[in-house]
Amino acid sequence: MRLSLTINGERREDDIDPRTLLVHYLRDIAGLTGTHVGCETSLCGACTVHLNGHAVKSCTVLAVQAEGAEITTIEGLARGGQLHPLQEGFWEEHGLQCGYCTPGMIMAAADLLARNRNPTETQIREALEGNLCRCTGYQHIINAIQSAAAKMRTQKAA
């Protein structure tokens, strides 16, 4: 069936099988492989993208449910060749090791920072409860998000 939506600011139309999950649509049809397939059971968060501004697990959304929606994936965060402060934060604070969970972590963190510009460590940990990392032990991820939040507050103020 026909699906039309906006991905990272670009309108797209595709013919898809209704049972296509959003994550497979994004990766296999739209070619955006930054969103990862992890547990496939809505637990690990590696497939997190934004649907109309809210973080969702794209393995648990049918692509047809995103009809008319605005989707943002990890590929849509950088602007004009400039990494998003969260991407810079993960780089500078060593927020990743293998990198598998990273796109989902960053998209979940972006949802948090959109709601709360200055989250506490506890609030960050709570916001990431739906994202699993098997490498870092999370502390560097927390540091990366705090660093990004501080940078974004300065940028807003400037």
Next chain:
Amino acid sequence: MFPASFEYHRASSVKEALAMLQQYGEDGKILAGGHSLIPMMKLRLAQPAHLVDIGGIRQLASIREEGGKVIIGGLVTHHAVERSDVVRAKLGMLSECAAVIGDTQVRNRGTIGGSLAHADPAADYPAAVLALDGEIKIEGTGGSRVVKADDFFIDLMTTAVQPGEVLTEVAFAPVASGAGFTYLKHRQPASGFAMVGVAALLTLDKKGNCDRVRVGITGLGAKPFRAKAVEAALLGKAPAPAIAAAAAHAADGIDPLSDIHASADFRAELARVYTRRALETAAARAKA
């Protein structure tokens, strides 16, 4: 991992959804946020031939006040319930409960109507909806009816919603000012589901005795229930000395679930302990 093939139908109104359900009969299934149904479809535990997507019916996605009640549309997400000022002010327990369902991403998609109609025995909302005496509106081709929370949950994943019907909204009377309440659960650490969850609400009279007690328990048995023996044991009494003895009745008459996460005996013990803790918190928050 993806669902078996199905035909997808997008309903733009409740009326249209009902017509579709009538047309597809047993082969039709309603899709709301999909956070219970899609996982089941991926595991092929559910293989509906026709999916009727009600996700686009805007009027089911709002929270409003009407006739002294707070009315929450079936499509309102857990996130929206958690963040709603009206819900926080008038149904604090419901926003407290919504805030601990699943995780952020799940709360952004999952809906109150979907959770209630699915009736997973470990879902959080049912405990709070029972303790708040929620009234569930169900629409069918023959008209609509309202079912009290007490009569809504029938058995494991079975509710008063009949084939061909749609759960459209849930109405609540505001919680009395001065009432103390909480929703407390023992989380299954991987999924976040309630191994046992207890919603406790109580109000005190001028002497400081309980004049209204509501305890809803989820996760323990095949269906969520009101722990009426606990409520009765506390009614008319000062909470502090009576809570422990009252909470001991939390699993009375219930055949507890048993699985790899918790044996029946452990679940019953969790229910007693969490009922005591929830009532202690509610009592501490209540104002005479």
